[in-house]
Amino acid sequence: MTWKIFGLRLWLNRRRSFVFVSVVVIAAALWLSLLRPDGKLAPDEVMPGILLRSAGLAMGIGLLASCLAAVVPAIRWIPDVLSVMTVGLLPVAVLDNYWLLPDSLLFKAILWSILYGTLLWIAITPGRGRGAGPQVTVLARANSRLERDRLWPWLAPTPDCNVGALSRRIGEFKWIEPGRSFSYLSAANIHARMEAEIESLDRPDQVIIRWRASPEIAQKLLNPEGRLTTSLTDRAIGCQVEQSYEFPALSLRMRALAWLDDSFTRNLVEGIYETESCKEP
Numbered sequence: 078m079t080w081k082i083f084g085l086r087l088w089l090n091r092r093r094s095f096v097f098v099s100v101v102v103i104a105a106a107l108w109l110s111l112l113r114p115d116g117k118l119a120p121d122e123v124m125p126g127i128l129l130r131s132a133g134l135a136m137g138i139g140l141l142a143s144c145l146a147a148v149v150p151a152i153r154w155i156p157d158v159l160s161v162m163t164v165g166l167l168p169v170a171v172l173d174n175y176w177l178l179p180d181s182l183l184f185k186a187i188l189w190s191i192l193y194g195t196l197l198w199i200a201i202t203p204g205r206g207r208g209a210g211p212q213v214t215v216l217a218r219a220n221s222r223l224e225r226d227r228l229w230p231w232l233a234p235t236p237d238c239n240v241g242a243l244s245r246r247i248g249e250f251k252w253i254e255p256g257r258s259f260s261y262l263s264a265a266n267i268h269a270r271m272e273a274e275i276e277s278l279d280r281p282d283q284v285i286i287r288w289r290a291s292p293e294i295a296q297k298l299l300n301p302e303g304r305l306t307t308s309l310t311d312r313a314i315g316c317q318v319e320q321s322y323e324f325p326a327l328s329l330r331m332r333a334l335a336w337l338d339d340s341f342t343r344n345l346v347e348g349i350y351e352t353e354s355c356k357e358p
Contacts, residue, residue, distance in 0.1 A: 090143040092337050111174065215322045217320045223315055228352055258273065272288065287303070
C-alpha cells in the first residue's frame with residue numbers, strides 16, 4: 078500500500094469521523110443538560126471541561142479508527158458502530174439519572190443492548206421505498222496516473238476488458254453477448270444476478286451501461302435498475318475518471334449510508350488503485 082492510497086482512504090473516511098465526533102459531543106451536552114439539579118455535578122461549572130474532553134477523546138478515537146480503516150478497509154464501520162452505541166447509551170444514562178430504572182446493572186445492560194441492537198438494525202437495513210424525486214444522480218470522480226487506453230480495459234466492460242478485475246469489483250462477470258450485454262452478481266443487491274446492456278460505447282472516452290434485475294426479484298432489491306456513465310478525460314499526467322450513477326429511486330437511508338461511506342467514489346478509487354498496482358495494466 079502506498080502513501081497515496083492511504084491518504085485517499087483517510088480522506089474518504091472523513092465524514093464518518095466527523096459524524097462520530099459530533100454524536101459524542103452532542104450526547105455529552107444533552108446528558109449534562111438533563112442532569113438533576115440536586116446531582117453531584119454542577120452543569121454550569123463542569124460542562125465546558127467535559128465537552129472539551131469528550132471532543133478530544135472522540136477525535137482521537139475517530140482519527141485512530143480512520144487510520145486503521147485506511148490500512149484495513151473492512152473495519153471502516155467502527156466509528157459508525159461506536160456512534161450507534163453512544164446514541165443507545167444516552168437514554169439509559171438519562172433515565173438512570175432520574176431514578177427511573179431499577180438499581181440493577183444487568184437490567185441496564187439488557188436495556189442498552191436492546192436499544193443498541195434496534196438502532197443498529199435500522200441503520201444497516203436500508204429501506205427499499207422510493208426516494209424523493211423521479212430520479213437520483215450520484216457523481217464520483219478520481220484521477221489516475223495511467224493514460225486512458227491503459228486504464229480503459231480495467232473499468233469498461235468491453236470485449237478486451239480484464240474480466241478478473243471487473244469480477245472483483247462488481248461481482249461474478251459473464252458475457253451474454255460480447256460487446257453488447259453481460260450479467261454479474263451484484264454485491265449491493267444481495268448477490269442477485271443482474272443483466273446489463275452497453276447502451277453507448279465511445280472508446281476510450283465514454284461508455285454508458287444500463288442494468289436491471291428480472292421482474293420476479295426486482296421488488297426484493299435495493300437497486301433493481303439503473304444507469305452508469307463512465308467518462309475518461311486526458312490530464313497532463315494520466316487521466317480523470319468520472320462516473321455518473323442514475324437511479325429511478327433511492328431510499329433516504331440508502332442515500333445517507335452512501336454519503337457517509339462515500340461509497341461510489343470509494344469504489345472508483347479502489348478500482349483505479351488496483352489497476353495502478355498491477356505491473357502490466
